[in-house]
Amino acid sequence: MxxxxxxxxxxxxxxxxxxxxxxxxxxxxxxxxxxxxxxxxxxxxxxPDGSFSLANFELLGQRRLYRNALRNSLVVGGLVGLVGVAIGYIAAFVLTRTNVPFKRVLHTLVMLPIISPPFAGAISILFLFGFNGLVTRQLLGLTNFSIYGMHGVVLSQVFTFAPIAYLNLRGVLAGLNPTLEDAALNVGASRWQVFWRVIFPLSLPGVASAFLVVLIESMADFGNPLVLGGAAFPMLATQAYLEITGSFNLARGAMLAGVLLLPSITAFAIQRYYLAKRQYVTVTGKPTASTSKIVSPGAKWLLYAVVVAFAVVVIAFYAVILLGALTRVWGFDYTPDxxxxxxxxxxxxxxxxxxxxxxxxxxxxxxxxxxxxxxxxxxxxxxxxxxxxxxxxxxxxxxxxxxxxxxxxxxxxxxxxxxxxxxxxxxxxxxxxxxxxxxxxxxxxxxxxxxxxxxxxxxxxxxxxxxxxxxxxxxxxxxxxxxxxxxxxxxxxxxxxxxxxxxxxxxxxxxxxxxxxxxxxxxxxxxxxxxxxxxxxxxxxxxxxxxxxxxxxxxxxx
Amino acid sequence: MRFRSIFIALLAAALLGLAAAQTLTVYSSVDEENARHILEAFTADTGVQVQMVFLSAGPALSRIEAEKNRPQADVWFGAPSENHIIAKDRGLTQPYVSANAAALPDSFKDAEGYWHAIYTNPLAIGVRTDILESRGAAVPTSWADLLDPSYKGLIQMPSPQSSGTSYNFILTVATVMGEDAAFDYMKALNANVQTYTQSGTAPSGALGVGETAVAIQFSPGFLKLIDQGFPAQIVFPSEGVGYEVAAMSILKGATNLGGAQELVDWMTSEKGQAALSAQKTYFMPIRADVSAGPGVPSLADIQLVSWDPGYAADNRQRLVDRWVEEVLGQ
Structure with a gap:
């Protein structure tokens, strides 16, 4: 050695x-x-005097708030991971393996949230679904709808992080050799069997990896929970941020950050040292043109509709931000300004x-x-x-x-x-x-x-x-x-x-x-x-x- | 006229030489727009150039503490006086007794000159009358009224974890009701709260866009909405309200000490205080000889509640922790 x-x-x-x-x-x-x-x-x-102490960590056991925050963060992270990966997988499949119109435009739209500023999603969610939101109040006339809480955070995080899952899965799905599909179909497998027994297992490491990346991003995000968490839904990253910047308590914030670090590093380690070794490479030469035959036209258009729906949401969110920036007071005075x-x-x-x-x-x-x-x-x-x-x-x-x-x-x-x-x-x-x-x-x-x-x-x-x-x-x-x-x-x-x-x-x-x-x-x-x-x-x-x-x-x- | 004042300012700058050429760096916890107006008036009057970073009270204090070995700013401008007492106790600031301070009451200055008040504001409830009317809810007149189920999910207030305004609210209800009863009150109030905002000025913003119908914060944000023609109303709860004293401190190790002292002198002078209403800040002056301007209620008309600032500073961590555990963690 x-x-x-x-x-x-x-x-x-x-x-x-x-x-x-x-x-x-x-x-x-x-x-x-x-x-x-x-x-x-x-x-x-x-x-505080600089000596070694476990007092900060003891608080974790004592404070119900911190336990709630940890649980909420994990639940939201898991949920956003699942929904985000589902959307990302569908988008990646449709945009790499099927022949549908407007692929380039859709690709750009699905990617847009990645390059947008933080809070962009949260701002438009408030504009659209807030107490005085365009959709909830002015179109639907709801007076008791509240966007604050878990659903609001999950909604804005899915919007923000699903594109990351899409980006991760795009490479995975584009890399699958279409001859495998053909082979399975030739020996008489049904389309569903081909997907469930061949395609999905092959992309599973990529799926798990995308899930963990989104989980890490979600747990580290404090912006969306800060705006949309509301009064009864504390989350860990937000609490760490508030401890440090709000309550002047560097040590306690560092402790919460340490707690946050644990699941993040674990997910990262799993992704890196376990899953990375299980990426199945089925490309031997240049990737061949790979239009998938495993989706029936009906299923294809259904999946396409999901992607288009997400793209429409992206357009709507950005349109609302643009309009919000150009009107005097959103929800009160819509004079262009x-x-x-x-x-x-x-x-x-x-x-x-x-x-x-x-x-x-x-x-x-x-x-x-x-x-x-x-x-x-x-x-x-x-x-x-x-x-x-x-x-x-x-x-x-x-x-x-x-x-x-x-x-x-x-x-x-x-x-x-x-x-x-x-x-x-x-x-x-x-x-x-x-x-x-x-x-x-x-x-x-x-x-x-x-x-x-x-x-x-x-x-x-x-x-x-x-x-x-x-x-x-x-x-x-x-x-x-x-x-x-x-x-x-x-x-x-x-x-x-x-x-x-x-x-x-x-x-x-x-x-x-x-x-x-x-x-x-x-x-x-x-x-x-x-x-x-x-x-x-x-x-x-x-x-x-x-x-x-x-x-x-x-x-x-x- | 304008050219003449610019000429005088330039002449003064030339005479003062280096001292004036050096800019004054200010961490401002006064909201950005008002801070800009006040500090621009200061620059126009004195020729001292100011560079400003906006930081809420909490972030400002942790920033100043993190930078104490090598301060990046000269003055901490704004944030309630309790924070300046904490800063003094932690050895982050330095004393300077302004000649203008003699006339100020004790709650508006530190006896040793570690901090001076800038302005004062009472706590208040702001409501959107149109929203309440459409829901058939009455305009609240007291703190106790806010527990009414008709306000469920309609109230926004700042979080004491990040906002001095909210700590003032805790102290107000604790003084009015007694500490334990106050926490029972805030626990019950939590059911009606839509969200606890990070900044102490956010609730009035949400009130303006109709995101919430009832907001708790200091008066200026509400007075401004009413002045701008929003269907809003300001209520000073009958049990009594606390008030904030926004203060300023010169940071220990300030590189532009002369400019910092000039800012303290100007702000406590008649001229500086008059700038508050001239710049439409809706802040109340700390000097009795300066008018608050039209549209701003007189402090004499409001039931005020006060407490020992030393108690407020010493118990902040404990009370905020208790709020976090009992109200947020319930």
Missing amino acids: LRRAWQELRIIARDPILLALIVAIMAALVVFVVWPLARVLVTAFQA LRHFRYVFAVGWETVKDTLVVAVLTTPVSGLLGMLIAFIVVRKRFPGRASLEFMSILNFAVPGTVAGIGYILAFNGPPLILTGTLAILVLNFVFRYVPVGIQSGIAVLRQIDPAIEEAAQNLGANAITTFRRITLPLIAPAFFSGLVFAFVRAMTAISAAIFLVSANWNLMTVQILNEVGSGRLGVAAAYSIVLLAIVLVAFGVINLIVGRGAEDATSVRF
């Missing part, structure tokens, strides 16, 4: 730039991922600029770092490789609230003082959102024959040149998805960012939370529209810059 490590080290040492790079990345991961997390855990076990946008541009312009600067800095750094780590992890052998990979994706399972508090605790004193700076926001975002780039980079790299890179090295290129000239162009699509993800999250992040904004650097999402919190839904809607517009424009720009590189990559044949 030790001998092998020593040998690996000797090989790596032949390339000093690579060695330095590995050491630097290791150090950065320890400082910006592990250290803040450790500070949260230490704080959770501290009494630009005052909310004027407010955003007059009062919030600095914030819009700050958000853009942060996102523009975060995007390339996180994209490059992601590909670099993926390259090192897949292609190089060195001691500590497994822990480097683990550290780099650890943040994926950490709820944003925990990460934000960790950064405040870790970087507000010597040796590294970062609070109040642009750097703390960018660093937090880079290390939070780099895992997606790493994961897609690893997946793509494993499919590329290392012989191509070895050829370059034999011709005298060092590791960096090889990475830049050979690997990077090949993994451009994964690079692109990493970039897009980093940008979108940097624009829409809230749970960590709320602890890190300062006088000089404020973010639009935090501002949206303030506006919702102050009951100015119109202004919040206007902010949301501006944010969405920026993300859509950025999509085009990134596509233009990286897309060109991706086209070059396809000319490389191997």
Whole structure:
């Protein structure tokens, strides 16, 4: 074991730039991922005077509220997971395996909630189904309907997170070899048998994985419960947030965050170390055109109707936000009015600029770092490789609230003082959102024959040149998805960012939370529209810059 | 006229040199719009440039505490005086006795100068008369009225977990009814509450959009709705209401100490207090020699309830914990 490590080290040492790079990345991961997390855990076990104490955790047993909150969070997470995965599965099946019209449009619509600002769903749900909502009050005339509580939270979370399930399952379903279906049909299986005995078992690991991803997202989300939880439905993430920001109790909030961490990390571990090994790859060459024959026309249109219905909900929600941003007072005075946008541009312009600067800095750094780590992890052998990979994706399972508090605790004193700076926001975002780039980079790299890179090295290129000239162009699509993800999250992040904004650097999402919190839904809607517009424009720009590189990559044949 | 004042401001800035060029960083717990108006009036008067971050009382205090080794702001502007007492006790702020403070009553300043009041507001109930009428529910006149089943799911109030306004509500009912009876009251009230909002100014916003019919918070939000022509009404419950004293503190380690002291001096002056009504904040001035402006009720007409601010500060954690356990956790 030790001998092998020593040998690996000797090989790596032949390339000093690579060695330095590995050491630097290791150090950065320890400082910006592990250290803040450790500070949260230490704080959770501290009494106010700094000594070791279990008092914070004893509260968990004593307080009925915390037990209720934990139960509610788990129930909501499970429910949102089930419904979200069901919708995601149907959408993925219909849009990858059947020939139906408007696939591209539907794909874009189903994806839209992913790129929208936090609270967007919650805002339109209030506009539509609130006490004075357009649907509940003005169309149906209901006077005693209340959206507050579990149903409201589940509704807005399904809207927000079903697209994530869809994205996860799309790849799984598109990757299933259609010849399996044909074979089963040929030996006389009925359509239902083919689905239930062949297709579904093959996609089951993907389904479970999507379920767990949605479960983690749901448990970490405090925005939707904060707006729609109501008086009698406490949830864990919201309680942790309120303890820390409301009751000035860092230790107790850290404790709740620790509790939140447990199911999240468990789900993450199951997903990563158990399910990941059970992904069935049935693609041997290029995927063939794969229109499924297992759905009868009737069933196909029924499933199609489900997807269209979800798309219609998405359109309705965004239309309502746009209208809400353009009317004077929703539910009271529907006069068209630009005052909310004027407010955003007059009062919030600095914030819009700050958000853009942060996102523009975060995007390339996180994209490059992601590909670099993926390259090192897949292609190089060195001691500590497994822990480097683990550290780099650890943040994926950490709820944003925990990460934000960790950064405040870790970087507000010597040796590294970062609070109040642009750097703390960018660093937090880079290390939070780099895992997606790493994961897609690893997946793509494993499919590329290392012989191509070895050829370059034999011709005298060092590791960096090889990475830049050979690997990077090949993994451009994964690079692109990493970039897009980093940008979108940097624009829409809230749970960590709320602890890190300062006088000089404020973010639009935090501002949206303030506006919702102050009951100015119109202004919040206007902010949301501006944010969405920026993300859509950025999509085009990134596509233009990286897309060109991706086209070059396809000319490389191997 | 306008050009002249700008010219004077520029001249003053040039004379003060570095001190004026340095901006004053303020964590504001006064709502963003009003804070902006007040602080812009301050900048116009004194030439001191202000940079502001809006943070509710709770987030502001935890932020200031987290940053105590290296403060990122000079002044904490707004939030009830109890929070400023906590900040003083935790050694987060520094004293400065303003010359204007001598005339202020004791509840509007710290004896050692750690904090000074900015304005004061009584707690109130705001109602949408049109919604209540359509449901055949009466306009409540007392705290006890709010328990009536006809208000089920119609009341919004802030959560004491995040809002100083709501803590003031707890102290009000505890003073009026006694602590145990007050908790029985709040437990019963929970059935009528639609949602506990994070911010102390959210309920009046919800009242405006008709999301709720009854809202509990401090008076300015309601006075503004009425002024804007909403079918709303403000009620000061007959048992009596507490009032908030919004205060300001200079943070320990403030980098722009001169600017911070100037803000305290200006805010407690006649001019600063007059700015409250001139800027349509609907806040009540702390100086007896400044009018609250038309449309703002006089404090003398309202049944006020007060308590020992030291008690309020010392028992905050306990009372909020009790609320969380007994009301939210029931």
